[in-house]
Amino acid sequence: MEITDQPNRLETHQAILTALETDDQDERTEALRDIIRYAVNLPVSGKYEAVAYRIPKDDSAVTGHTEEMGDVTIHEESDKPNVWGHEIQKDRVGHYRLWRPESGVVIFHHYWASDITTAVSMDRPKEHMVFYDHLSLEPTCFGTYEPDRLVEINLLIIHISIQFYVFHTLWGRAWSNIKFNIRIM
Secondary structure (H helix, E strand, O other), X not given: OOOOXXXXXXXHHHHHHHHHHOOOHHHHHHHHHHHHHHHOOOOEOOOOXXXXXXXXXXXXXXXXXXXXXXXXXXXXXXXXXXXXXXXXXXXXXXXXXXXXXXXXXXXXXXXXXXXXXXXXXXXXXXXXXXXXXXXXXXXXXXEEEEEEEEEEEEEOOEEEEEEEEEEEEEEEOOOOOEEEEEEEO
């Protein structure tokens, strides 16, 4: 279903702020409708990410010899990780990134630390989810995934972190789910 009176990014950003900050259920419902009307035209991006990355060491350097310069050492200036794999495509809306993993679900979170390259040294941001009826586009549930516990495993040179999240319903019918993120370094 395509929406022709889709809100723009600024209106959608304001709707996200209203949905997160208001205690008035009518205001929150209207804000969730605006978020859904914006997101319904986004492509379904999938539910899973599979990403591996390598963080360069501070001592990364290449040394060589030339006739003109003699011995030359070049230090790696970037501490940006090398990333391989598939990341979910997210649409930037103000201070948030928003995507639709499947019909009937919209997820958004603050843009900072929202991808693997900015999340290397910090926890992922809270994810807020809006569930809606895919025919009527009416919101049915709104809530937040929050970190629950972290399990870390060190195997020689590989570090595996598994972060478990629990869904807390903020509005609408109760919905229960647990998810987890796995990072391998």
